[in-house]
Amino acid sequence: MSSTELTSTALEPAETTADSSSDVSDISAGLDALETQTVERTPLVRVFTGKVLPPLIAIALVLVVWQLAYSAHLKRPDLLPSPLDVWNSLHDQWLQGTILSVIWTSLSRGVLGFLISVLIGTPIGLLVARVKPVRAAIGPILSGLQSIPSVAWVPAAVIWFGLSNATIYAVVLLGAVPSIANGLVAGVDQVQPIYLRAGRTLGATGLRGVRHVLLPAALPGYVAGLKQGWAFSWRSLMAAELIASSPALGLGLGAQLEFSRENLDMPGVLATIILILLVGIGIELLIFNPIERRVLRSRGLLTARR
Amino acid sequence: MTALLTEATPVVDTAVRLDHVTKSFGRSSAAHVVLDDISLNVAPGEFVCLLGASGCGKSTLLNLVAGLDQPTSGSIEVPGGRAALMFQEHALFPWLTAGQNIELALRLRGVPRGERRAEAQRLLELVRLGGAHGKRVHELSGGMRQRVAMARALAQDAKVLLMDEPFAALDAITRDVLHEELIQIWNETELSVLFVTHNVREAVRLAQRVVLLSSRPGRIAQEWAIDLPQPRRIESAGVADLAVEITDKLRGEIRRHVQH
Structure with a gap:
């Protein structure tokens, strides 16, 4: 820029007329266009290579190592069956038609126990999070309960309820309720105070504040708590079924595990463990992960992670 | 006469009065x-x-x-x-769309359900964001967020x-x-x-x-x-x-x- 131009700009009257209304709208529309970013969805091929392929490779590696250990006769074949033996065991169960009913027995208990835990854990979590004396009184106990392995409750539950469904549900509830309640407490604690202030100025006080501001704001933590609560339900259920197994209770996965052990059926034991794993992971992948992703994505909390 | 006039005028002709606070x-x-x-x-x-x-x-x-x-x-x-109060942070609720944020303010004010959508749209147009009703908060730029926040504050009709x-x-x-x-x-x-x-x-x-x-x-x-x-x-x-x-x-x- 030359010096003459500089002088001429400086000589222009400082008080120019302000933009007319339509100009402002043009400028703000232009700024909006400049500052808005469009987020593209990741293409399917990259989802496959980035998310699907790595676990498949890991599973294949485990199978290879397992097969090598079997072929090298590290242990007697009845102690260390081959992957194919386990597969055949699963296949036999399928042909006998028992596999689905066994899974259903456990799954229905797990889901029902989880749902009851949600109904109990949610109000407890809300009370602990929002009422100071309640928090002081039972907050530490609630997080302490999470560190007790669910198996530890089984003997007590058997003494109270005998070999009944009540025993199984009691163990599931003792495992899942604290983790769901704690998830909600963590979710509420993480709510940014500005949302509560904004809610109060808008008139969302008391129960309306809880409903319209506090609960939706705490949802990400709550969903994480539910996911963990499901994992605890499933684990506790297996512990309960394994120990409190009785023909009257029907054959679930835990009981089947115990029967396979009694029959020294190692392929059956491993096959059942795989089924337990598959159901646990399956529920998480098919139900909780999509919900969690949806909650986070709608709040723009997933776009940063790429 | 003047005394009468002073009495006739409303004592409180003020929007906000702070007295020795x-x-x-x-x-x-x-x-x-x-x-x-x-x-x-x-x-x-x-x-x-x-x-x-x-x-x-x-x-x-x-x-x-x-x-x-x-x-x-x-x-x-x-x-x-x-x-109504506007903050330095937009303080919009990220679980709602821009339009829903305004509709919530209208709802909390007691506006009947049927009128909320049209009123929210009118307020969005007032801040020149007529097309942003369905946008999530994180999809908006900083300036747009503050304008939605302004529309939400206006929705209180304070x-x-x-x-x-x-x-x-x-x-x-x-x-x-x-x-x-x-x-x-x-x-x-x-x-x-x-x-x-x-x-x-x-x-x-x-x-x-x-x-x-x-x-x-x-x-x-x-x-x-x-x-x-x-x-x-x-x-x-x-x-x-x-x-x-x-x-x-x-x-x-x-x-x-x-x-x-």
């Missing part, structure tokens, strides 16, 4: 006085900027007027009912709009555009605005009256009536001249703290 935090023995004997009137339809350095209690003052906190002594009146450094986090160009839009909205409505800022030029650009607060404790140091015609430009000579004068006074207020 003091606010201190902590126990009375070791109380930390944040606001000291503040008396301030905002007339209906008036645009007042509160200006001050850090520690002058600007935000505390707005919280008091918004009813989020109570003064230690003195009284605060907001005759038109609850005041007589008084309190603004707590609402444009401080925006870039200069966006801030400039939002100043202009705010003045247009203020012209079109009968809002009284109490706008807190530490930016002297912003205060002079926007306000009819600038009130300078001293720091620790916050007291009213001086007031200026700004009679430059709107629309003003922040880079104009008139704004700059007055900003120099106010900045000098503000610096003097800050310098007083060196001795303490």
Whole structure:
């Protein structure tokens, strides 16, 4: 820029007329266009290579190592069956038609126990999070309960309820309720105070504040708590079924595990463990992960992670 | 005759009245006085900027007027009912779309369900975001978020709009555009605005009256009536001249703290 131009700009009257209304709208529309970013969805091929392929490779590696250990006769074949033996065991169960009913027995208990835990854990979590004396009184106990392995409750539950469904549900509830309640407490604690202030100025006080501001704001933590609560339900259920197994209770996965052990059926034991794993992971992948992703994505909390 | 006339006029012709307001935090023995004997009137339809350095209690003052906190002594009146409040952070709820944020404010105000959608759309168009109803908060730029926040504040249909450094986090160009839009909205409505800022030029650009607060404790140091015609430009000579004068006074207020 030359010096003459500089002088001429400086000589222009400082008080120019302000933009007319339509100009402002043009400028703000232009700024909006400049500052808005469009987020593209990741293409399917990259989802496959980035998310699907790595676990498949890991599973294949485990199978290879397992097969090598079997072929090298590290242990007697009845102690260390081959992957194919386990597969055949699963296949036999399928042909006998028992596999689905066994899974259903456990799954229905797990889901029902989880749902009851949600109904109990949610109000407890809300009370602990929002009422100071309640928090002081039972907050530490609630997080302490999470560190007790669910198996530890089984003997007590058997003494109270005998070999009944009540025993199984009691163990599931003792495992899942604290983790769901704690998830909600963590979710509420993480709510940014500005949302509560904004809610109060808008008139969302008391129960309306809880409903319209506090609960939706705490949802990400709550969903994480539910996911963990499901994992605890499933684990506790297996512990309960394994120990409190009785023909009257029907054959679930835990009981089947115990029967396979009694029959020294190692392929059956491993096959059942795989089924337990598959159901646990399956529920998480098919139900909780999509919900969690949806909650986070709608709040723009997933776009940063790429 | 004159006496009769005075009696006939309403006693309270004010949008916000602060009467000897003091606010201190902590126990009375070791109380930390944040606001000291503040008396301030905002007339209906008036645009007042509160200006001050850090520690002058600007935000505390707005919280008091918004009813989020109570003064230690003195009284605060907001005759038109609850005041609307805008923050430096947009404070929009990220689990709702832009339009739903406004509809929630309407719902909490008691607007019937059937009217909310159209009213939210009208408010979005007022802040020039007619197409943003279904947009999520994170999909909007900083300037757009503050405009939605403004629409949400307007949805409360309050007589008084309190603004707590609402444009401080925006870039200069966006801030400039939002100043202009705010003045247009203020012209079109009968809002009284109490706008807190530490930016002297912003205060002079926007306000009819600038009130300078001293720091620790916050007291009213001086007031200026700004009679430059709107629309003003922040880079104009008139704004700059007055900003120099106010900045000098503000610096003097800050310098007083060196001795303490």
